[in-house]
Amino acid sequence: MKLDHSAVTRRTFLNTLLTGWAAAVxxxxxxxxxxxxxxxxxxxxxxxxxxxxDFEGIPxxxxxxxxxxxxLGLYFKKQNGTVEALKGVCTHMExxxxxxPDEKKFYCACHKxxxxxxxxxxxxxxxxxxxxxxxxVEGDKLIIAKKGVKVELPKA
Amino acid sequence: METLGALxxxxxxxxxxxxxxxxxxxxxxxxFVFQFITGMALALYYVPHxxxxxxxxxxxxxxxxxxxxxxxxxxxxxxxAILVLFAHVFSTLLLKAYRxxxxxxxxxxxxxxxxxxxFGLSGYFLLWDERAFAAVRVATGGAGNLPLxxxxxxxxxxxxxxxxxxxxxxxxAFHVAILPLVTIAVAGLHILLVQIHGMSxxxxxxxxxxxxxxxxxxxxxxxxxxxxxxLGVVVTLAVLLPPEIxxxxxxxxxxxENIKPEWYFLFLFQTLKLFPGEMLGMNGETIAIVxxxxxxxxxxxxxxxxxxxxxxxxxxxxxxxxxxxxxxFTVMTVIGFLT
Numbered sequence: 301m302k303l304d305h306s307a308v309t310r311r312t313f314l315n316t317l318l319t320g321w322a323a324a325v326x327x328x329x330x331x332x333x334x335x336x337x338x339x340x341x342x343x344x345x346x347x348x349x350x351x352x353x354d355f356e357g358i359p360x361x362x363x364x365x366x367x368x369x370x371x372l373g374l375y376f377k378k379q380n381g382t383v384e385a386l387k388g389v390c391t392h393m394e395x396x397x398x399x400x401p402d403e404k405k406f407y408c409a410c411h412k413x414x415x416x417x418x419x420x421x422x423x424x425x426x427x428x429x430x431x432x433x434x435x436x437v438e439g440d441k442l443i444i445a446k447k448g449v450k451v452e453l454p455k456a
Numbered sequence: 457m458e459t460l461g462a463l464x465x466x467x468x469x470x471x472x473x474x475x476x477x478x479x480x481x482x483x484x485x486x487x488f489v490f491q492f493i494t495g496m497a498l499a500l501y502y503v504p505h506x507x508x509x510x511x512x513x514x515x516x517x518x519x520x521x522x523x524x525x526x527x528x529x530x531x532x533x534x535x536x537a538i539l540v541l542f543a544h545v546f547s548t549l550l551l552k553a554y555r556x557x558x559x560x561x562x563x564x565x566x567x568x569x570x571x572x573x574x575f576g577l578s579g580y581f582l583l584w585d586e587r588a589f590a591a592v593r594v595a596t597g598g599a600g601n602l603p604l605x606x607x608x609x610x611x612x613x614x615x616x617x618x619x620x621x622x623x624x625x626x627x628x629a630f631h632v633a634i635l636p637l638v639t640i641a642v643a644g645l646h647i648l649l650v651q652i653h654g655m656s657x658x659x660x661x662x663x664x665x666x667x668x669x670x671x672x673x674x675x676x677x678x679x680x681x682x683x684x685x686x687l688g689v690v691v692t693l694a695v696l697l698p699p700e701i702x703x704x705x706x707x708x709x710x711x712x713e714n715i716k717p718e719w720y721f722l723f724l725f726q727t728l729k730l731f732p733g734e735m736l737g738m739n740g741e742t743i744a745i746v747x748x749x750x751x752x753x754x755x756x757x758x759x760x761x762x763x764x765x766x767x768x769x770x771x772x773x774x775x776x777x778x779x780x781x782x783x784x785f786t787v788m789t790v791i792g793f794l795t
Contacts, residue, residue: 338608339615339622365708370618372708388710392741393594393728398710409711410590411729425732427739 347445363399387431468668472661480544487537494530504628506621509584510704528694549778553656556766559759564646578631585702722792
C-alpha cells in the first residue's frame, strides 16, 4: 500500500525505531548490570545469643570480644562488677576500638579517639558515644540485643 | 609500522627552561608497564580469598623462587608510580599545560590519578593484613559520609554492609581486571591527545624557547636513559627495603597501634584530623568530606575556571592556587609522616 501523505518520512521512522531499540537494549543491559554489581547489603543483627559461661567469669576491669554480625562486640565488666555490652566500633570511622584497663577508657588507634567506661566520646574526633546493648540472661544463654528490641528466641 | 615510523620521525619536542618536566609523563608510562608486568607475575600465585590471601603472599615471599623480588618490585614500582604521577600532575598544574586546547588531556590525566590511587588502595587491601583492613574500613566509610550518594558508593565498594571477604573479592576484581582495562583505555586516549596537540609550552617560555628537538632519536634515547635510571632505583629499593606484611586481618581485633595510611593518603588523613566530631550542629566528618570533595572537583575542572590562561594571558591567580594545592599537599603529607 502506498500512502499519499505521511507525517514522517521513511528515514525518520527507521531512525526512530533504531534509536529506540538501541536505547532499550542499552538501558536494559545497564539496569541488569547495576542490579548484579550492587550487592545485597543485609543488616546488622537485632540480637546475638552467646554462652553465658564463656563471658560471666571474666575478670574485673576487662573486656571479652564477641561477634556482632560481622562487627566487633565487647562484653565489658567494670571495676565495680557491673557489666555492659557495647559495639566495639568507633563512631568516627568504624575502626575497632580497644579497652585500656589502666586508664579505664576505650581507645581507637586509627584517629586517636577516646571513650570513657560508659562509652561516652570524651576526646578526639568521634562524634557520638558508643552503642550500648541490652544484656538478657536466660538459663545458660546470654542474649545481647539492640536497645529496645524485643527478643523472641525460636522455641526448641 | 610505516605510520608509526613517520610519526616518530616527524615528532618534535620543544626545548626551554622547564622541558625537564616532560620526562615525568613518559616515566609514569614506564612505571605503569612495569606494574602490569610484575602484577601479572604475582597474579599467577596470589589467592584472592579471605582465608588464603594473607598466607598466599607469605608463601610468594618465602617459598617461591624470586617471589620476594617480584612482590617487592611491585610494591616499590607502585610507590614510585604515584610519586612520579604527582610530580607530573603538579608540574602540569603550575606550568598551566592544562590550558586550551588541552583541557581533555588534563581531564584524562586526572582520571588516571584517581584510578592510580584506587589501584593503590585496592592493591594494599589484597594483603589482607590488619592495617589494610582498617584502612579500607576508613576509606570506604569516609566515602559513605558523602551526602545522598555516600551509602551507594560504600555498599558498592564493600560488597555488603561491612568490610568482609566479599570486599576482598571485589577489590581483587578492581585491581586485576577493571582498573587495568580502564587504564589502558584512558591512558591510550591521554597519549593520543598529547600526540595530536603536541607538548605544551609554558606561556612564559613561548618567546624564550630554543629550536625544537626531534623526538627520534634524541628524546627517545633520553627517555630510555631516564627509564633505566628509574629501573635501577626501583630494583635497589626493592632489594634493600622489602615491604613488610602485618598480621592477618581479623574483623574482631582492635585497630593496630600507630596505624597510618599510605603516604599518598596522609594529606587526607591530616585534613580529617583538623575537623572536630561536631561542627555547627552537623557531623564534622560530613563537612570535611564535602569540603575535600569540592576542592578536588575544583582541581579537576581547573582548565575551565582559569579563563585568562585559556586566552593566552598570564594568570597569576591560578599560579597562586596551584602553589596552594602543592604546598598544602606537601605540608600535610610531611606533617602526617612525622607525627
